[in-house]
Amino acid sequence: MVLLRPPNGYRYVLFISFDLDAESAEIYRGSDPNTLSHGRFSVYRGVYKLLDLLEKYEVHVTFFTPSWVVDRYPTLIEEIVSRGHEIAAHGYLHERLDQLGLEDEENVFKKTSEIFKDIVGQKPLGFRSPYWRWSKNTINLLLKYGYRYDSSLMDDEVPYILKHRDRQLYEYPVDWRLDDWPYLEYYRSLTPRQLLEQWLEEIRYAENNTGYVSITMHPQCIGRGARIKVLEKLLEHARRTGAWIPRGKDLADYLEKLSEDREVIVHQYVEY
Numbered sequence: 637m638v639l640l641r642p643p644n645g646y647r648y649v650l651f652i653s654f655d656l657d658a659e660s661a662e663i664y665r666g667s668d669p670n671t672l673s674h675g676r677f678s679v680y681r682g683v684y685k686l687l688d689l690l691e692k693y694e695v696h697v698t699f700f701t702p703s704w705v706v707d708r709y710p711t712l713i714e715e716i717v718s719r720g721h722e723i724a725a726h727g728y729l730h731e732r733l734d735q736l737g738l739e740d741e742e743n744v745f746k747k748t749s750e751i752f753k754d755i756v757g758q759k760p761l762g763f764r765s766p767y768w769r770w771s772k773n774t775i776n777l778l779l780k781y782g783y784r785y786d787s788s789l790m791d792d793e794v795p796y797i798l799k800h801r802d803r804q805l806y807e808y809p810v811d812w813r814l815d816d817w818p819y820l821e822y823y824r825s826l827t828p829r830q831l832l833e834q835w836l837e838e839i840r841y842a843e844n845n846t847g848y849v850s851i852t853m854h855p856q857c858i859g860r861g862a863r864i865k866v867l868e869k870l871l872e873h874a875r876r877t878g879a880w881i882p883r884g885k886d887l888a889d890y891l892e893k894l895s896e897d898r899e900v901i902v903h904q905y906v907e908y
């Protein structure tokens with residue numbers, strides 16, 4: 637018996653998502669033009685390669701996107717949405733929320749809601765904190781601004797209901813081992829082939845044990861050159877093994893149905 641029951645007809649849930657940071661993190665840090673250009677690769681080239689591959693496999697996913705990027709590249713955002721994908725929130729300029737005071741952090745949420753309404757056509761339903769770091773105010777802001785799900789915490793292996801006082805949202809936990817950035821960009825400790833093997837091992841584990849695995853990628857990283865083949869091999873494996881690949885909002889709908897039968901794990905938010 638797996639921890640998360642997949643929808644009928646599927647063997648497990650594979651939450652593939654992309655963080656479309658473009659050059660936002662580098663601008664926030666005040667980097668040089670060359671470093672900025674590394675981030676910009678995603679919007680010039682990387683994301684288009686991903687979109688074509690996702691279309692080939694008829695898969696629709698979620699792009700967690702800083703609202704500065706939404707504002708700066710509206711045509712690209714419209715294209716992503718028109719191809720059936722979801723745009724969810726990821727800070728304004730890829731700030732470290734744990735370094736902001738309440739007022740500055742609330743501004744990030746306010747600006748993000750406004751920009752999304754303007755360009756995407758609606759407020760975001762999902763959120764992922766930049767660097768997977770919350771502040772102690774983040775939970776309250778997520779609930780105040782009406783987020784339905786978040787994907788930033790690391791305290792379980794399957795999605796769960798995160799309760800805080802009398803309110804709740806769905807949490808889709810993440811894991812640094814299931815992110816392309818540390819291995820291919822930051823530490824450069826694995827080759828793309830080794831990373832693929834590590835991820836396939838995790839997927840095989842999920843198929844038989846948890847029923848769920850979440851893999852995070854960055855268009856500026858996985859979209860570069862032959863690395864895109866890692867994604868293609870993942871999608872081939874997913875198709876062969878009966879994976880359900882949902883957008884974040886589809887997963888929230890599914891969890892809502894499961895929770896009617898009390899089939900979703902519940903964790904209380906731990907204040908510190």
Ligand SMILES: [Zn+2]
Pocket residue numbers: 655657726730766767
């Ligand atoms: Zn990011």
